[in-house]
Amino acid sequence: MDKRFADLAAEGRPALVTYFMGGDPDFETSLAIMKALPSAGADIIELGMPFSDPMADGPAIQLAGQRALKGGQTLKKTLEIARRFRADDQHTPIVMMGYYNPIYIYGVERFLDDALEAGIDGLIVVDLPPEMDDELCIPALKKDINFIRLATPTTDDKRLPKVLENTSGFVYYVSMNGITGSALPDPSVVGGAVQRIKGHTQLPVCVGFGVKTAEHARAIGASADGVVVGTAIVNQVASSLSEDGKSTGATVPGVEALVRGLSAGVRSARLVAAE
Template sequence: MTTRIDTRFAELQKEGRAAFVTFVMAGDPDPATSLSIIKALPKAGADIIEIGMPFTDPMADGPAIQAAGLRALKAGMTLTKTLGLVRDFRKDDGRTPLVLMGYYNPIYIYGVDKFLADAKAAGVDGLIIVDLPPEEDTELCLPAMKAGLNFIRLATPTTDDKRLPAVLANTSGFVYYVSITGITGSASADTAQVADAVARIKRHTKLPVCVGFGIRTPEAARGIAQAANGVVVGSALIDALRETLDSDNRATAKTVSAVADLTAALAQGVRGAKQAAE
C-alpha cells in the first residue's frame, strides 16, 4: 500500500531535498478562513500538511497551539467538521498529503472504526496521535494501518536505543522527531544535536525522519533540512495567524496571506538546504 505520503517522499528524494511540513489548527480562527489557509499552503510551498484536531486538553501543546485549538472550538469546530474541511480541500487538491494530528479522546468518542472509514473517505493520509504509546497499538494504530492510513510516531531526545524499536514497530509514512524536550513553541532546535539524533533513528529504520518543535525561521529550517528528511513548522505559523486577528480574535484581510507569506519564506529555507548540501 502506497499512500500520498510515501509518494511525496519518493518524489522529494529524487529532487534531493527535504520535505516542508506545515501544521495548522483545523477551524482556527473560523472554519472558512481555516479552509482558505489550508488551500493556500501547497501553493506557498508546503509539501505535506498536518491539520490539528482541536481538543480541550492538549497536554503536549504550547500556548500558541493551545490558544489556536480554543479559538477553533469557540468557532464551533468539531471532529466531524475537521473531516469536512479535508473533504473540501480534496475537491481541488488530490495530491498534497494530509495528516491529522491530535489526541485520542475525540477519536474514541467518535468511534474508531467509523472515524477511520470517514477519515479515509475524506482524503486523510496519516495520523499523529500524541497520547497513544506503542503499548496501545491495538486501539488505533493497527486498525489505522489496516484501513490504509499511515500511523506516524513521535520520537524525542529521551527515546533511547532500547525504546526506539518499540516506537518504530508499527510506524509508517515518516518518523516525527521532536527536537526539544518540552512543549511546542518553547525553545529553539539545535542543528548539531538534531543531526546526531536523526542519524541514530536512521540506524533503526528506513523511514524518512522529519523534525519539528523549535523551528521558526527560514535559517533554522535550512539548517534542519540539511540533517533531516523533513522540517515541521507549526507554532510560528499559528503566531503569524494570531497577530492578524482583531480584538475579538476574528480573521482580518491579512490573516490568510500572513500564513502563506511565512510558509513561502520557510519553504525557501528548506529548499535552500539542497543547494547548500551540494
C-alpha cells in the first residue's frame, strides 16, 4: 500500500479508491467486478463486507449488503473473493471495509490469519473507534495488516492525534457528518480539512462520502491523496440488475465504464490544482 501511494505521488496524481460490496448481487459477479477494477483505473480496492445493520451507511450500500446476504454471502466467502482476485493481481492493495460483529463472530485471530493468507492489505471497520483498539486494531497491526481509520469533521485537533495514533496505510477522511451516499460538500472546505489532517500526519489522506462523478473526483483529488468512490459504484451495480435482482450482461461493463470515467477525473485532478 505504501508503495502504491509513493508511485502515485511520483506520478503526480491522487489515487482512485473504489468500493464495491462483496457478494453483490452474487459471488461470481462481484468477483468479476473486482477483477475488472484495476484495468478500468482503480488504484486501491475497498472490498465491502456485508452486514445486516450498517449504521453508518445510506440506502444504496444498505441495499447492496442486503442483496449480498440474500445471495448467501458470508465473511468467509468475502475473503474467498479477495483470495481469488489476488491469484491474478499481486499489486493492487485490497482493503476490507465493514462492521465489527461478523469479524468478532468469525474470531479475530482466525480472521486476521485468513485475511493475510487471502492477500488483504488493510481493514476499515466503521464501528471500532480508537477507544476500542484492543479489539482488532492492535492485533491487526501486529500481523502487518494496516488499520485505516476514519477521520470526520467532528474529529477536532485535540482528538486527531488519538485517531491517528494507530492508523496506518492511509487516513480516510469522511467529508461530512453523515452516512455514505449523501451530497458532496464544498471541495474547498474539504481541501481545508485535508490540510488540517496533513498537519498531524505523514500518511496519505483519502477523501470519501459524496464523491459520485468524474467532476467530483477531479475536484476532491486536487487536494487529497486519494478519492474514494463507493455509493456511485454500488448504484451502478443496482441499476444494471434484472427485475428479479440478478446480474445482467451490463453489470460488469457498467462498473468498468463508470470507473474509467472516474479515473480520468483523478488523472486530471492536479492539472486543475495547478491552474
